[in-house]
Amino acid sequence: xxxxxxxxxxxxxxxxxxxxxxxxxxxxxxxxxxxxxxxxxxxxxxxxxxxxxxxxxxxxxxxxxxxxxxxxxxxxxxxxxxxxxxxxxxxxxxxxxxxxxxxxxxxxxxxxxxxxxxxxxxxxxxxxxxxxxxxxxxxxxxx
Amino acid sequence: xxxxxxxxxxxxxxxxxxxxxxxxxxxxxxxxxxxxxxxxxxxxxxxxxxxxxxxxxxxxxxxxxxxxxxxxxxxxxxxxxxxxxxxxxxxxxxxxxxxxxxxxxxxxxxxxxxxxxxxxxxxxxxxxxxxxxxxxxxxxxxxxxxxxxxxxxxxxxxxxxxxxxxxxxxxxxxxxxxxxxxxxxxxxxxxxxxxxxxxxxxxxxxxxxxxxxxxxxxxxxxxxxxxxxxxxxxxxxxxxxxxxxxxxxxxxxxxxxxxxxxxxxxxxxxxxxxxxxxxxxxxxxxxxxxxxxxxxxxxxxxxxxxxxxxxxxxxxxxxxxxxxxxxxxxxxxxxxxxxxxxxxxxxxxxxxxxxxxxxxxxxxxxxxxxxxxxxxxxxxxxxxxxxxxxxxxxxxxxxxxxxxxxxxxxxxxxxxxxxxxxxxxxxxxxxxxxxxxxxxxxxxxxxxxxxxxxxxxxxxxxxxxxxxxxxxxxxxxxxxxxxxxxxxxxxxxxxx
Numbered sequence: 001x002x003x004x005x006x007x008x009x010x011x012x013x014x015x016x017x018x019x020x021x022x023x024x025x026x027x028x029x030x031x032x033x034x035x036x037x038x039x040x041x042x043x044x045x046x047x048x049x050x051x052x053x054x055x056x057x058x059x060x061x062x063x064x065x066x067x068x069x070x071x072x073x074x075x076x077x078x079x080x081x082x083x084x085x086x087x088x089x090x091x092x093x094x095x096x097x098x099x100x101x102x103x104x105x106x107x108x109x110x111x112x113x114x115x116x117x118x119x120x121x122x123x124x125x126x127x128x129x130x131x132x133x134x135x136x137x138x139x140x141x142x143x
Numbered sequence: 144x145x146x147x148x149x150x151x152x153x154x155x156x157x158x159x160x161x162x163x164x165x166x167x168x169x170x171x172x173x174x175x176x177x178x179x180x181x182x183x184x185x186x187x188x189x190x191x192x193x194x195x196x197x198x199x200x201x202x203x204x205x206x207x208x209x210x211x212x213x214x215x216x217x218x219x220x221x222x223x224x225x226x227x228x229x230x231x232x233x234x235x236x237x238x239x240x241x242x243x244x245x246x247x248x249x250x251x252x253x254x255x256x257x258x259x260x261x262x263x264x265x266x267x268x269x270x271x272x273x274x275x276x277x278x279x280x281x282x283x284x285x286x287x288x289x290x291x292x293x294x295x296x297x298x299x300x301x302x303x304x305x306x307x308x309x310x311x312x313x314x315x316x317x318x319x320x321x322x323x324x325x326x327x328x329x330x331x332x333x334x335x336x337x338x339x340x341x342x343x344x345x346x347x348x349x350x351x352x353x354x355x356x357x358x359x360x361x362x363x364x365x366x367x368x369x370x371x372x373x374x375x376x377x378x379x380x381x382x383x384x385x386x387x388x389x390x391x392x393x394x395x396x397x398x399x400x401x402x403x404x405x406x407x408x409x410x411x412x413x414x415x416x417x418x419x420x421x422x423x424x425x426x427x428x429x430x431x432x433x434x435x436x437x438x439x440x441x442x443x444x445x446x447x448x449x450x451x452x453x454x455x456x457x458x459x460x461x462x463x464x465x466x467x468x469x470x471x472x473x474x475x476x477x478x479x480x481x482x483x484x485x486x487x488x489x490x491x492x493x494x495x496x497x498x499x500x501x502x503x504x505x506x507x508x509x510x511x512x513x514x515x516x517x518x519x520x521x522x523x524x525x526x527x528x529x530x531x532x533x534x535x536x537x538x539x540x541x542x543x544x545x546x547x548x549x550x551x552x553x554x555x556x557x558x559x560x561x562x563x564x565x566x567x568x569x570x571x572x573x574x575x576x577x578x579x580x581x582x583x584x585x586x587x588x589x590x591x592x593x594x595x596x597x598x599x600x601x602x603x604x605x606x607x608x609x610x611x612x613x614x615x616x617x618x619x620x621x622x623x624x625x626x627x628x629x630x631x632x633x634x635x636x637x638x639x
Contacts, residue, residue, distance in 0.1 A: 110558075
């Protein structure tokens, strides 16, 4: 429930489901948090990632530990809007993209953030908003 | 000419034009400059040619510092023998920032009573005296000379201050033979105990200086002018002792007040991102210039940018680190996250770490002060007490500055920056720079010495060195102290 509330506050639930999926969540879990009513938030295009692409997401999932969860939770309380940014980056990934393509996309987004001064300070770290948003999203896998 | 006062039979030393008290960077510079003009000069040095425990013990005192700041005992950073504190000087040299000299904005203090341009001729001499090689303090010019591209050029926000390092660091060692063969007598073991003053037609003058050797035997010397050149704390201590006889020294109520340091400390670390530490020659190391002089490039806020915001001047230097500092929260998680978002080829390189080390300015603060203890040394002189205070606003400025600089670093292609644990943002120390305590001001109502370093209240007593600094910028002070000694030599030559 907490996960769903946090995400509803920041992004459209449908898009969020995609982000969660891309981050390696169990699809059934993702579907389970979808509301039955229409969300009032703006919905963004959903990347249609294939289930057999979980390998694509695993390197991120492997990052999730207590430290990341603590940082990501701080992100969600200090700068929840950054998750939107991370999702916006993610939805640009074409279907079937490689891990390298994903890394390149995120690196480029982080670089763009930094060059534009689009950064946030969380727990004593100044980070590009894309990176903060990614941490915020990944932190929701605490359970 | 070196003379051990413990072996001297003359209780009254020969009269001279100028008696210089202290054989550190300022005292040695002043004596050598004055000797050129044919004036009779003596140097009175409390220590000896080499370190002695007995002499050093006389620098012990009492120290307190504000919350979050630490400061060692007074005999740690000051050295009481020939060459003074240059005997453990690391050699960071640069001119004081230009905005330090004029009137300062907001509550940054009075500023200096002359401009940096007024001190430029003296700086030129000081560069030579300090064996600093070429007068090049421009990052682009230095890096161009080595065929290296500057990856962090200055702009409207970011400044790239440059430090140069002398070829010869120890004033005692470097100038020993020149002084030994000069006509300037250097009395070792000459512990100054205070002055006798006289007042004629309302003008107070120092007539005699009382001295003890290490055995406690009394000596005295008369001179047309006396110059305190014993370092920021010792000059102030001598003036506080003198103020018992000369009330005018306390007219401004600034004597002993406004002790200034350069708060130093690790304030952050940056993950490399697009740049490796070795791409940042000059910033992350100490390369040799084409004239074989070492230099270092730092980062800071553009002077005008800081001044417009009423902020103190700040600078940061970069040093490669083995890993993210332990004080940082979630360090390992951030490193892995950062690497995961990098192209495969540069993952590990992009999370190399460079530490950010602050060396900053603090505001003039009346509560930051030097005073006399009731405890005395073995010869009966009151010891000094230091209470170093840094204001909350200074800390806030440092924090703001490092965040601005961090943002500029990220714009230039660096990765995330950590400022450590936010709950313990500042754990800082001083830089061993003892400044203020007898500040320079044109008016006796606001300062202890005038623009010529003469005490307002005593017609022939001068104090040269860090004690006179009304504000201190972030630049290491030795080059400016030497420049002030050259300036004083010009003044005394005209007077005498």
